[in-house]
Amino acid sequence: MGLLTLLRKLKKSEKEFRILVLGLDNAGKTTALKKLADEDITHTMPTQGFNIKSVIHEGFKLNVWDIGGQKTIRPYWRNYFDQTDALVFVIDCSDHRRMDETGVELNQLLDEEKLAGVPLLIFANKQDLMNAMGPDEVTEVLGLTNIRDRAWHIQPCSAKTGEGLQGGMEWLVKNINKS
Amino acid sequence: MGEQGEVYISSNPEDAKVVEGFRLEHMNMRDADSGQILWESPADWEGKFFFQELEAHVPREILACKSVSREVRFSSVEKMDDFKLLQKIYFQGSCFEEWFFKFGFVMPNSTNSWQSTIEAAPEMLPAEILSGNVTIESNFFDGERLLAKSLIRVFYE
Numbered sequence: 001m002g003l004l005t006l007l008r009k010l011k012k013s014e015k016e017f018r019i020l021v022l023g024l025d026n027a028g029k030t031t032a033l034k035k036l037a038d039e040d041i042t043h044t045m046p047t048q049g050f051n052i053k054s055v056i057h058e059g060f061k062l063n064v065w066d067i068g069g070q071k072t073i074r075p076y077w078r079n080y081f082d083q084t085d086a087l088v089f090v091i092d093c094s095d096h097r098r099m100d101e102t103g104v105e106l107n108q109l110l111d112e113e114k115l116a117g118v119p120l121l122i123f124a125n126k127q128d129l130m131n132a133m134g135p136d137e138v139t140e141v142l143g144l145t146n147i148r149d150r151a152w153h154i155q156p157c158s159a160k161t162g163e164g165l166q167g168g169m170e171w172l173v174k175n176i177n178k179s
Numbered sequence: 180m181g182e183q184g185e186v187y188i189s190s191n192p193e194d195a196k197v198v199e200g201f202r203l204e205h206m207n208m209r210d211a212d213s214g215q216i217l218w219e220s221p222a223d224w225e226g227k228f229f230f231q232e233l234e235a236h237v238p239r240e241i242l243a244c245k246s247v248s249r250e251v252r253f254s255s256v257e258k259m260d261d262f263k264l265l266q267k268i269y270f271q272g273s274c275f276e277e278w279f280f281k282f283g284f285v286m287p288n289s290t291n292s293w294q295s296t297i298e299a300a301p302e303m304l305p306a307e308i309l310s311g312n313v314t315i316e317s318n319f320f321d322g323e324r325l326l327a328k329s330l331i332r333v334f335y336e
Contacts, residue, residue: 004211004246004296037248037296038214049254049289054280055296068289079284 002037003055007062009173016061017176018083022109023090024102025069028125032090032159033066036169041160046070050080074105081114085176088168090123090159093132103142110147119175120152121168128158151175181272184316187328188229198326200256201319203228204290206331208237211246211296228329232314239306239335242299250294251317259285261322264293269314306335 007017021029030051031041037053047068054063067073067080087109091102106122109115122144124135135156139145144154153171157164189198207219218237227233241247251264262285268276280293313333319326 002211004298034214037211037294039209040214040216049286049291050282051292051294052280052282053294053296057298073286073289076284076286079286082283 003053003062003064004057006169006173007055007057007060009170015059016063017085019062019064019086019088019172020080020084021064021066021088021090022077022105023069023123024092024095024098024105025071026095027069027090027092028123028159029066029069029088029090032123032125032157032165033064035159035162036165048073077109078112078114081112084115084118086119086121086172087115088121088123088172090125091138092126093124093134093138093156094126094129096131096133099133099138099141106142110149117150119172119178120147120150121172121175122152122154123159123164123168124154124156125159127156127164128161151178182274183269183272183314184267184330185328186229186231186330187325189324189326191324194321194324194326197255197257197259197321201326202226202254203251203317203319203327203329204254205250205252207250208241209248209250210241210244211248212244217241217244217247229327232330232332234334235331236334236336239310242303242306242309242335244299246296246298248294248296250292252290252292253319254290255285256288258287259321261320263320265318265320267316267318269316270309271312309333310335 023029025046030047031044033053034041049068051066052063054061065080067077089106124138126132135154139154155164155168157168205220207216209216224233262282264280266278267274311334315331317329
């Protein structure tokens with residue numbers, strides 16, 4: 001699939017699209033994006049800043065911003081909110097201990113004025129692990145059904161195997177086109 | 180000979196702190212369809228990027244790829260508010276293409292990467308003509324201030 005295919009599906013009323021990918025450290029943000037581009041994921045290191053993937057097709061641009069999720073750099077997330085067309089929030093569903101922390105960070109993002117109304121895709125990642133919470137359980141624990149001010153979708157996936165990634169991105173493209 | 184780009188590092192005292200902590204770490208090129216790395220900057224390029232023209236020996240198969248991804252990884256000790264990269268591609272003495280990207284905010288003590296995927300032009304010149312005659316100049320800016328330039332001469336082998 002890859003990002004180029006996604007860009008081809010985007011409505012052509014705008015010249016440039018920006019997708020912001022956030023989540024706690026070790027959620028699998030960078031791995032998911034590498035996997036979408038068929039890249040080797042074995043040497044993925046914690047992101048100490050940002051990783052951007054840009055694709056250009058017939059004058060149209062898609063920029064995907066993956067920002068590091070470590071606690072010390074989360075205060076910088078706000079520097080990357082401007083002009084965001086879609087938000088992807090990645091969750092390590094095997095990390096039960098940090099599900100509360102995940103909820104706190106997600107709710108803060110939902111309260112951000114600059115991200116108001118921006119479609120939200122939640123990747124319920126690490127479904128390849130035995131102890132991973134399923135999407136229904138994550139929805140309940142995080143109270144996602146209370147989100148009423150934007151289009152949102154939870155997509156079970158494994159960034160490691162690639163399963164579910166394409167489906168999630170397709171939802172995102174459809175919903176960028178609606179907004 | 181015409182224009183072919185140059186290396187540069189700002190000697191403006193105002194930029195000194197940012198420049199001192201700014202490093203170009205790594206570059207690579209991939210076949211964007213397979214995700215496979217076709218070329219990456221050798222380890223001994225580290226620390227040389229802004230001081231001398233460097234030679235990249237790239238397998239000529241890259242010219243047959245339908246789309247190619249180029250990645251640049253850089254680190255910065257200092258925070259930057261309006262970081263930008265302008266890449267100029269020179270061939271036979273003139274600039275025939277420019278790629279620009281505005282990063283904006285760069286965190287202090289961060290390592291960051293930008294990967295850009297571009298579809299190949301429908302008609303590509305043969306490797307024999309391009310090889311050794313293409314240079315890529317990368318200009319790094321914070322706002323309007325030019326911090327540094329790197330220059331890479333590309334050989335297709």
